[in-house]
Amino acid sequence: VNEDELTRRLGRKWPLIGDDCAVVPSPGGVDLLFTTDFSIEGVHFTRRLSAEQIGYRSVARALSDIAAMGGTPLYCLISLAVAPWTDAKWIAGFYRGPEKLLRETQTALAGGDLSHARQLVCDLVICGSVLRGKALMRSGAHPGDAIYVSGPLGGWRHKPIIVPRLEEGRKLLGKATACMDISDGLALDLHRLAFASGVEAHLDAIPLLSGATLKQALHDGEDYELLYTAPPRRRVPGIRIGTMAAGEPGRVFYQGKPVPPLGYDHFQKRRS
Amino acid sequence: VNEDELTRRLGRKWPLIGDDCAVVPSPGGVDLLFTTDFSIEGVHFTRRLSAEQIGYRSVARALSDIAAMGGTPLYCLISLAVAPWTDAKWIAGFYRGPEKLLRETQTALAGGDLSHARQLVCDLVICGSVLRGKALMRSGAHPGDAIYVSGPLGGWRHKPIIVPRLEEGRKLLGKATACMDISDGLALDLHRLAFASGVEAHLDAIPLLSGATLKQALHDGEDYELLYTAPPRRRVPGIRIGTMAAGEPGRVFYQGKPVPPLGYDHFQKRRS
Numbered sequence: 001v002n003e004d005e006l007t008r009r010l011g012r013k014w015p016l017i018g019d020d021c022a023v024v025p026s027p028g029g030v031d032l033l034f035t036t037d038f039s040i041e042g043v044h045f046t047r048r049l050s051a052e053q054i055g056y057r058s059v060a061r062a063l064s065d066i067a068a069m070g071g072t073p074l075y076c077l078i079s080l081a082v083a084p085w086t087d088a089k090w091i092a093g094f095y096r097g098p099e100k101l102l103r104e105t106q107t108a109l110a111g112g113d114l115s116h117a118r119q120l121v122c123d124l125v126i127c128g129s130v131l132r133g134k135a136l137m138r139s140g141a142h143p144g145d146a147i148y149v150s151g152p153l154g155g156w157r158h159k160p161i162i163v164p165r166l167e168e169g170r171k172l173l174g175k176a177t178a179c180m181d182i183s184d185g186l187a188l189d190l191h192r193l194a195f196a197s198g199v200e201a202h203l204d205a206i207p208l209l210s211g212a213t214l215k216q217a218l219h220d221g222e223d224y225e226l227l228y229t230a231p232p233r234r235r236v237p238g239i240r241i242g243t244m245a246a247g248e249p250g251r252v253f254y255q256g257k258p259v260p261p262l263g264y265d266h267f268q269k270r271r272s
Numbered sequence: 273v274n275e276d277e278l279t280r281r282l283g284r285k286w287p288l289i290g291d292d293c294a295v296v297p298s299p300g301g302v303d304l305l306f307t308t309d310f311s312i313e314g315v316h317f318t319r320r321l322s323a324e325q326i327g328y329r330s331v332a333r334a335l336s337d338i339a340a341m342g343g344t345p346l347y348c349l350i351s352l353a354v355a356p357w358t359d360a361k362w363i364a365g366f367y368r369g370p371e372k373l374l375r376e377t378q379t380a381l382a383g384g385d386l387s388h389a390r391q392l393v394c395d396l397v398i399c400g401s402v403l404r405g406k407a408l409m410r411s412g413a414h415p416g417d418a419i420y421v422s423g424p425l426g427g428w429r430h431k432p433i434i435v436p437r438l439e440e441g442r443k444l445l446g447k448a449t450a451c452m453d454i455s456d457g458l459a460l461d462l463h464r465l466a467f468a469s470g471v472e473a474h475l476d477a478i479p480l481l482s483g484a485t486l487k488q489a490l491h492d493g494e495d496y497e498l499l500y501t502a503p504p505r506r507r508v509p510g511i512r513i514g515t516m517a518a519g520e521p522g523r524v525f526y527q528g529k530p531v532p533p534l535g536y537d538h539f540q541k542r543r544s
Contacts, residue, residue: 014382016347017382027300027301040389081312109285110289111307111308113309113395114275114279117312123351
């Protein structure tokens with residue numbers, strides 16, 4: 001079982017499952033978005049990071065899922081199971097870390113849970129909104145669509161800070177045919193988007209962060225840039241990196257050569 | 273730091289924090305309710321329980337928080353970090369456990385996250401709704417109000433299955449002045465309700481589950497019955513157990529003797 005397989009299996013029973021966020025209708029002409037993201041010690045971060053950094057990253061990663069749908073964040077729930085090595089000062093730092101980001105994005109901390117575990121576990125839930133029926137899904141790309149990213153890539157080794165691309169996501173509403181955020185590496189996430197859309201992806205050129213290699217840009221995680229598609233002549237912001245084509249759903253090519261969908265699969269505990 | 277202290281501290285900055293659920297306005301004449309609940313191996317359950325039981329309990333406990341506000345559940349997010357001792361069969365059982373409960377309560381599984389940790393960690397989020405301004409809060413009890421429970425108590429040793437009191441909660445809308453669910457024992461949870469309401473609580477008699485002792489009813493957790501108050505002459509369902517009085521906020525008495533607010537504090541890892 002890996003995460004994609006389980007998602008597909010559950011998605012057959014529960015049709016809301018499968019995109020960056022769940023999209024559910026709400027009164028008043030909007031859809032609500034829900035996303036939930038674990039940040040677990042030794043899986044998503046190490047103790048080398050400060051309490052503030054861990055708190056910030058947990059929130060920023062969840063906000064990135066809202067950005068991927070073109071949504072606006074509203075409320076946030078922070079559940080924290082602290083490890084034996086933490087203390088009251090650490091906990092205060094953890095909650096201080098995302099404070100500025102929450103205020104700037106007008107996301108209200110609405111609740112959470114507090115417990116303890118052998119390793120630190122945080123689960124971040126964000127509820128957001130988007131105009132009814134307008135959320136950007138992974139499944140809307142067509143053959144011929146151009147593929148874009150919102151910024152240069154290179155993975156966690158080259159990413160000093162995660163900036164959720166909320167403004168960029170909202171600008172794509174009504175323009176992009178498909179969108180998601182790159183959390184597990186371009187190769188694996190583009191495979192997911194192409195698979196959900198039933199198309200294959202051809203990459204021409206990939207913009208790199210300073211010092212990053214092509215391999216890191218393809219297979220490292222934690223970029224948190226947006227990955228999206230649009231008809232080739234539509235004006236959209238971002239950097240064009242390739243084109244969708246009819247073919248085997250989910251296949252990814254770079255300059256004509258197949259790219260395996262290897263990236264960070266958190267569930268498999270290894271590069272998948 | 274214990275959970276109540278942290279909740280109070282965060283509640284000063286973020287006013288939505290502090291009750292069983294966060295209550296937030298939504299278009300269309302309803303308020304949305306959000307609750308999030310950890311279920312952690314060794315803290316909330318042991319491996320003696322089956323995968324189905326662990327899955328069921330995780331969902332039932334979160335639904336109990338919705339019931340405590342008089343709400344109706346809408347959507348559920350299940351985040352699961354599996355431990356090394358689990359396998360694909362276990363995971364399938366975990367998701368099967370709450371299936372019937374989710375369907376009966378018309379709660380749609382809308383998403384989640386999947387990861388791994390040294391011990392099993394589940395975080396359950398439920399979004400529900402309640403008529404605008406009608407949610408049952410902990411803070412509305414007045415001196416003179418009668419205190420009720422929805423059923424006999426006795427704690428986890430005597431509770432074969434958790435049944436979220438959703439129907440009972442909805443019947444209290446417009447009738448109860450304050451309400452919460454009993455998760456950490458009557459003594460601690462009544463202390464919390466009385467403290468939030470600025471009153472003191474006098475218990476006369478406590479209905480016991482078969483075989484349970486008074487001490488277990490007061491200080492064991494996991495009852496998941498509703499605890500609520502109403503003006504003494506108002507007709508409300510349930511079992512009357514005492515009366516609120518003016519006095520020191522949060523103090524609890526049983527037949528005239530003070531009862532310490534000791535119960536299960538998950539954060540303190542021990543009876544607090």
